[in-house]
Amino acid sequence: GAVVSQHPSWVICKSGTSVKIECRSLDFQATTMFWYRQFPKQSLMLMATSNEGSKATYEQGVEKDKFLINHASLTLSTLTVTSAHPEDSSFYICSAPSRGSAQYFGPGTRLLVL
């Protein structure tokens, strides 16, 4: 089946630093990828839609200058959390749709901002 990877799987950083998270589709091309955020014991909340070759589309309430998204190729999207603060600590998950409208999810990246 289709595989989506994320790197890193977890990261700890100091407040004020920026963190980049990569999402790759390993055996298929994805012109669109999605970034979600999952707080403990809560569901996934869509943050933004990453579009290859064009600007990302952000959901209401998500700061585009805070969460920079770059979809550099048909297999890679990156999410950069800029000037991270403790409230940005969360589990970030990406997904990519494959044939048939099903989406495949990455394993997630756990971010802890101290």
Add this chain to the structure above:
Amino acid sequence: AQSVSQHNHHVILSEAASLELGCNYSYGGTVNLFWYVQYPGQHLQLLLKYFSGDPLVKGIKGFEAEFIKSKFSFNLRKPSVQWSDTAEYFCAVTPTGAAGNKLTFGGGTRVLVKP
């Protein structure tokens, strides 16, 4: 915009018991429906999906779901659960159309199966 509601936040049951998780959605048009499972420490995996046709959908690991259009429901069932079914289950919808539509998730249901 669409929304998804899952009735139970937590379910605890014993092995061999039957499981049914409720899911209702609201949307003005036609939708694709999904159930995803997240095992402890693992990423989301697709259990089953409904796009069209037979409203009773069979998925992996003995799970099935029934789409009842009149009730806007897509409940998940398994006749006899195992300890390994302990996980969190998410119902999700997306409007029908081109591949790549964004998913809207329900709040999730944590299922604990006691051995």
